[in-house]
Every structure is written in C-alpha cells, then in structure tokens.
Amino acid sequence: MSNYVFRMFGSSPMRPLQDHMGKVHLCAAELVNFFEAVIAQDQARITASQQAVVELEHEADKIKKSLRLSLPKGMFLPVSRRDLLDMLTMQDNIANKSKDIAGLMLGRQMQLPESVAPLFLTYVKRSVDAIAQADTAINELDELVETGFRGREVKVVEKMIKTLNQIESDTDEIQIQIRSIMFKIEIDLPPIDAMFIYRIIEWVGELADLAQRVGSRLQLMLAK
Amino acid sequence: MEYAYIFIILACIFGFFMAWGIGANDVANAMGTSVGSGAITIKHAIIIAAIFEFSGALLAGGEVTQTIRKGMIDTSSIAGTPELLIYGMLAALLAAAVWLLVASYYGWPVSTTHSIVGAIVGFAAVGIGMEAVMWGKVGTIAMSWIISPLTAGVIAYALFMSVQKLIIDTADPFANAKRYVPVYIFMVGFIISLVTMFKGLKHVGLDLTTMQAYLFSALIGIGMALVSKIFINRIKHEPSEDKDFHYTNVEKVFAVLMIVTACAMAFAHGSNDVANAVGPIAAIVGIVESGGEIAAKSALPIWVLLLGGVGIVIGLVTYGHRVIATIGTNITELTPSRGFAATLAAATTVVVASGTGMPISTTHTLVGGVLGVGLARGIGALNLRIIRTIFMSWVITLPAGAGLAILFFFILKAIFE
Helix, strand or coil, rough: CCCCCCHHEEECCCCHHHHHHHHHHHHHHHHHHHHHHHHCCCHHHHHHHHHHHHHHHHHHHHHHHHHHHHCCEEEEECCCCCHHHHHHHHHHHHHHHHHHHHHHHHHCCCCCCCCHHHHHHHHHEEEEEEEEEEHHHCCHHHHHHHHHCCCCCHHHHHHHHHHHHHHHHHHHHHHHHHHHHHHHHHHCHHHHHHHHHHHHHHHHHHHHHHHHHHHHHHHHHCCC | CCCHHHHHHHHHHHHHHHHHHHHHHHHHHHHHCCCCCCCCHHHHHHHHHHHHHHHHHHCCCCCCHHHHHCCCCCCHHCCCHHHHHHHHHHHHHHHHHHHHHHHHCCCCCCCHHHHHHHHHHHHHHHCCHHHHEEEHHHHHHHHHHHHHHHHHHHHHHHHHHHHHHHHCCCCCCHHHHHHHHHHHHHHHHHHHHHHHHHEHHHHHHCCCHHHHHHHHHHHHHHHHHHHHHHHHHHHHCCCHHHHCCCCCCHHHHHHHHHHHHHHHHHHHHHHHHHHHHHHHHHHHHHHHHCCCCCCCCCCCHHHHHHHHHHHHHHHHHHHHHHHHHHHHCCCCCHHHHHHHHHHHHHHHHHHHHHHCCCCCCHHHHHHHHHHHHHHHCCCCCECCCCHHHHHHHHHHHHHHHHHHHHHHHHHHHHHHH
C-alpha cells in the first residue's frame, strides 16, 4: 500500500557534498607530497604521487556524478539548487586544477630553481591550507541544516570563511615574493621552462582562489 | 425488516475489512519516524501503535463517526424507505473497500477518508436525489481537507522555530534539550487529553466538568513529563559521538520526545480514521435497531467503535510491520527534532478535527507538517512531486468512490427488492 509521506524524503545533498569536498581536499593535499618529490628530484616518487592525485580526482568525480543525479528538479531544498550545483562545480575545479598541475609538471619533467624551491613549497602548502579551511567550512553544512541556517552556527561558519579569506590573501603575498625572485633569475633559465614555471605559479594561486570562491558561495547560502 | 441481520453482518464484514486496511496502511505514518531513527524497534512500535490506535478509536472516534453516519445526508426525503439508506451505506463501504484494494494493488495514492466521503455523497446524490445531500456540510468537509494540512504546516513551522530558539541555537543545546523536552511532552499529553475529554467521555462512563477536564489533562501531562524525565536523565553525553555531527547527543534526547509524539499520532489517527470504517456500520445498525425508522437522535453503540478499533489493531499487527520495515530505512534524513515537530503538528490538528467531527486525511495533514518544517529550512531534501500525488488522490479518489458506490447501490437494490 502506498505510503507517500515517506516518499517525500529525498536523500539530503549535504553529506555527499561534504564527502566530495573531503576527496577534493585529499587530492589537493597530495600536491605537497608531489612538490617535495619534485624538489628532491625523486622520479619514482613524482610518478607515484601524480598517480595518487589522478586517482583521488577520479573518486571525487564519481561522487560528483551521483550527487548530480540525486538532485532532480522538483526537490525542495533548504538552499537553492543552483547554489548547490555551482558549489559542486567549484569544488570539482579544485581537483581538476590539482590534476593539471601534477600532470603538466610530470609531463614536462619540470624542476624548480633552487633559489625559489623552499618558498614555492610554502606557497603550495598555504594554498592547500585554504582548501583545508574550505573543507572545514563545508563540513558544517549538516549542522547548518540542523539549525535551519540560523543563529550561532551561522556565525561559526562566517568566522571560518573569514579565516579562509585571510589564508587566500597570504597566498597572494607569497605569490608576489616568488614572482620577484623569478624575475631576477628568469634570464638564466631556459625561456620555455621559465614560461611554464610562471604558469604553475598561476595555477597554484588559482587553487586558493577556487577555495575562496567555495567559501563565498557558502556565504551566499547563509544569506538567503 | 426481513434482511436485517444479513445487512448488519455484511456491514460488519465490509467495515472490519476497511478497518484492517486502515491499520495495515497508515500505522507507518505514526510510527515510521520513530523506527526509522532507531529510537524503538518495530515490535515495540506495533505494541505502542496498537494501544494508542485502539484508545483513539474508542475514546475520541465518536464525533467523526456520527458525521459519516448521518452528517452528510438529509434523511427526511427517504423517511418511508429506510432500506435505501441501508443499501447506500453498504454500497459506500463496499466501494471504499474495493477502491482501497484496487488502488493499493496498483500503488496509487489513496485516502480512505476521501473514498468513503466520495462514496456516500455519490450514492446519496444519484441514488436518492441531489437534494438528499447536505451540501453545506459536505462543503465544510471539503474545506477542512485544505485547511488541515495548512494548519499542520503552520504549527510545525512554529514548533520547529521554538526548538531552534530554546534548544539548538544555544550555548549548551544538550542541557537545554534535557530541560525543555519534558515541557514539550507535557504539552503533548495536555493538549491531546484535553481535546479528548472536552468532547466527552460519557460513552465510556466518564462525565467530566470543564474544570475537571483541565485538571485531569494537566495531571496526565505532568505524569508523562515526569516519566519521560526519568528516561531523559539516563541519556549520557558522549562527546566522541559529536565529532562527525555536533548534534548527535541532542538528537538522542529528542528521540524520547518523538516516541511520545508518535503515541499521540497513533491516538489521533485512531480517533479520526476509525470513522471511515465504522460510520456506515453505525448508520445501518441505527436503522435496523429502531425497527426501520431513521432515528436522527439515536446514540452511537459503543461496540461499533470497538469493532473498528480491533480491526485497526489486527491490521497493524498482521501487516503493519512490513510497511514500517520498508519505510524505516528510507527516512534516515528525518532526525527526531524534525520528526517530532511535523508529527506533533499533525497529531494536534487531527485530534482537534476529530473533536469537531471533521473527517480529514491524516496522511495529508502529516505531509503538511513535514512541509512546514521544510519551509523553515530544516530538512535536507523534500520531494515536491508529492504535492502532485496528493492532488491526484483528490481527483481520482472522489469520483472513483462515488462511481463505485452508485454502481453497488443499484446492484444491492436489485438483489434485495
């Protein structure tokens, strides 16, 4: 016999969205290991680490696809469906960008000049920090549902987003420093290598930017 | 009247079958949330539901039964031919029962309330005449089908907001849950018993004044609050469980509240839906007992309510566990703090409707309650296609019930005359 009261309950998209961000975070965090391997010029470790990034990106992709399928139109959600799907896309972009960075560096067998290497590692770590902070904030989504997107919990998340913004501006600072060092040494580097190093600098910076945008989108959800 | 006993026996069989269907199908509405959240086992749910459905039917089912029995048909035009009303009521019961079977076979949404009301109006309008239907009263009933889900939605919204203010959005939600949940439990006990007592318990030998009703209701409320306090105090705060989801411990306190609310819902359901099965029986018994006279003033025989109550209980014992088991796994998204708000809102609305004699759909009311919590941004995902389903159940069930009743009415008339 029909019990349509209970057919009302769709599966909440919050947990899968949190799981997805968790995977994306793992994927980006692997980049720290990857850059350490690049600096150590450990070819076996570089290849293994790049493989790990690719695999984690695949896993995140799977969660993304099943979440998209579980959000048909006509679902009544506590946040707008558009915002949720945008958030998912942004999170996904972080994983894609991580994969691109590892892929390009492995493919071109890139090396980092010694004078910029330690700062470069700090730069990557700080970008990953931004992603970790975004992950922490996203993890509050199920608590936000519990509180009906109101009150103290909203303040907690807003504070997290503020921290995220600070971390992102840290990465901007480091990027400026790296660029000024690069400007001094680029003349001694093979021009094409220098070009690609600049591209990697850009992409690592974009990781932090994307993390920040995930935070802003979360803030939009709170505002409604 | 030559076929008097045959009529009564037929009515009892059809009515009992209806009651069985109501018990088997709708028990999940009341107990599903509690089982789904792991607060109680299916076995306990069945026992609790049996007790409260039965008491609801027996103690508070009288008003709606009277409405179904004689509130919708103006019998003055058939004073000389009472057997018409008997055929009609038998036809209505049979129509609703058959429709229940067909619809559940195909998995269509079906409301027993709508089918029985549609059936009675149908046979009266066609079998007797348009003027035999008390359209004013029928209009009021139709209005109550719109108002009851809306009311439940508003109450659920308010309850959910109060829970947020008093418990969830505070510095120590766990301590506040322990403090305020007994207050909510008092409210549940007080409101449900007050409405029940106000409508009179004369038929079970209790005649209370207004003051006594208030007093007893308050005592019942306090008693329930104290008992639940014992259970709540046993819940220990486990910080480790809050790691993944910060409100795990708070929800454990709400689970106690949800069980109490589920009892209220079972009671409310019994009080309103028993009438769908036994209202027509009461009408037929009334005519036969008064020797063919359509007595407008005759009292409701208590055994009719008993029959309905027993039917519902047998339905939920024999079949209800299967329904609960299938939905129990589906509703992990509904935490006790939400389940309580939606269910209590529905239970209150239904009990008040029972008190005023309005046959409403408990399922639709519960859907209204759930949507109320959803509008307060409290539920992860709700499937709004269910609104369309409800609309469908209106569009299909009313004419189907009416059509079948008209068909059976003329068949019965041909057989017995």
